[in-house]
Amino acid sequence: MFQKIDSNTSRLLSLKLEAIKAERTEHLLIILALVSIGLLFTWWFNQVINRGLRTILEIFDDINSGNYKSRDVTSLQSKDEVGTVITRLVDLQAKLKENIDSLQKQMKESSRVKQALDVATTNVMIADNNFDIIYMNESAVEMMQAAEADIKQEINNFDSNNLLGGSIDRFHKNPAHQRKVLNELTSTYKSKISVGRRTFNIISTPILDKNGERLGSVVEWDDQTEKLAKDKETQHLAAENSRVKQALDSVTSSVMIANNDLEIVYLNNSLDIMLRNAEDDIKKGLNNFDINKLVGTCIDVFHKNPSHQRNILKDLNSAFESQLTLGDRTMRIIVNPVFSDSGERLGSVVEWADRTQELAIEQEIDSVVTAAVNGDLTKRIEEKIKRVFLVI
Ligand code: HEM
Ligand code: HEM
Secondary structure, three states: OHHHHHHHHHHHHHHHHHHHHHHHHHHHHHHHHHHHHHHHHHHHHHHHHHHHHHHHHHHHHHHHOOOOOOOOOHHHOOOOHHHHHHHHHHHHHHHHHHHHHHHHHHHHHHHHHHHHHHHOOOEEEEEEOOOEEEEEOHHHHHHHHHHHHHHHHHOOOOOHHHOOOOEHHHHOOOHHHHHHHHHOOOOOEEEEEEEOOEEEEEEEEEEEOOOOOEEEEEEEEEEOHHHHHHHHHHHHHHHHHHHHHHHHHHOOOEEEEEEOOOEEEEEOHHHHHHHHHHHHHHHOOOOOOOHHHOOOOEHHHHOOOHHHHHHHHHOOOOOEEEEEEEOOEEEEEEEEEEEOOOOOEEEEEEEEEEOHHHHHHHHHHHHHHHHHHOOOOOOOOOHHHHHHHHHO
């Protein structure tokens, strides 16, 4: 009985053992398969993560080196965290590129404006909202350098080489006034300021951004000192000329002035009367003579060979006297050059004297004297001439 059981048991046991062995092998195979899958998955996962991280690093390197052009990362834009990071990074890079492009465009525009301002002939100065001078163009620098000594007479801390970066308050007697003016400025504001012997016209304009926010103020400077001095000099000269003209107008000598182009620019009252009286007689020799059209006429039209007169007048540096026949009249002219204070030739002045009557008397007396010398005492001086002598 025992034997029988034993052999059965032993068969059963060996069967069981077989089954256990088979199950174990199966388990081992499953575990092996799972471990392999696990290892494979880890390897694949690492590959994906590494690729993703490599790409992220490359994008950072691109940004770092200023390359904002996005790479093609479509194959990496998965829904997992790495893919999301890459997508966000690429978006960020694109936005950076957009901002940088726009900034570069603005910088280019500003640079063009600055370059134009730098060389503009208007003197431009810019102050920021803290009232610090942040810009001066070349012309403004030169103007301030030229005016430095004069400005120092009134503002002794003024230094043309130390304007940039400093406050405008340094130069204002009551800085609160300028600050108020500038803070309230909405459009161009013109004023005239005097510093030492200098006078400046200044035009202040607010600088506003697209949203109307104040960025600072720009000031255009115009040094009026020289112009005002010239205006004063011109007024002085005009007053002097007017006095001389008034004097010339009323003197008894008969005066005519021609400019360097030999155009008659002036004749005084005495000459006007003299030539008006002689007009008919003059016309007998010069039929183009018209007293009403003398001013503005070139003297060449009265001269047979104009180059002769031009040669005489060209190098004239002292009085030149001559006698001319104008139709029935004989005129003595004394021509003098006219020079400016600086020695520049301005034209010629001519004093005219109608010698017709005087010559007639001289001739008459000559003929009476010649007759008497020849023993003829019967010749008498003409009545008309006697009257002239009585007047003398
Ligand atoms: C961007 C720079 C500057 C701005 C925005 C500015 C602005 C002004 C303004 C708005 C006025 C008032 C004019 C009026 O009330 O009619 C003024 C006056 C004056 N500024 Fe300036 N200024 C600047 C730079 C300077 C500099 C560099 C000097 C030095 C020479 C100066 C000297 C004066 C003087 C002497 C007056 C008149 C008298 C006074 O108020 O002290 N300014 N400025
Ligand atoms: C500012 C104005 C004038 C100047 C500077 C001027 C100058 C002269 C000079 C330098 C001569 C040369 C004399 C010589 O060679 O001895 C001359 C001659 C003469 N001038 Fe004039 N003259 C002026 C206006 C006139 C006018 C208004 C007339 C006419 C009315 C005139 C008619 C003559 C004539 C007829 C002669 C003689 C020689 C010739 O016909 O060319 N001149 N003048």
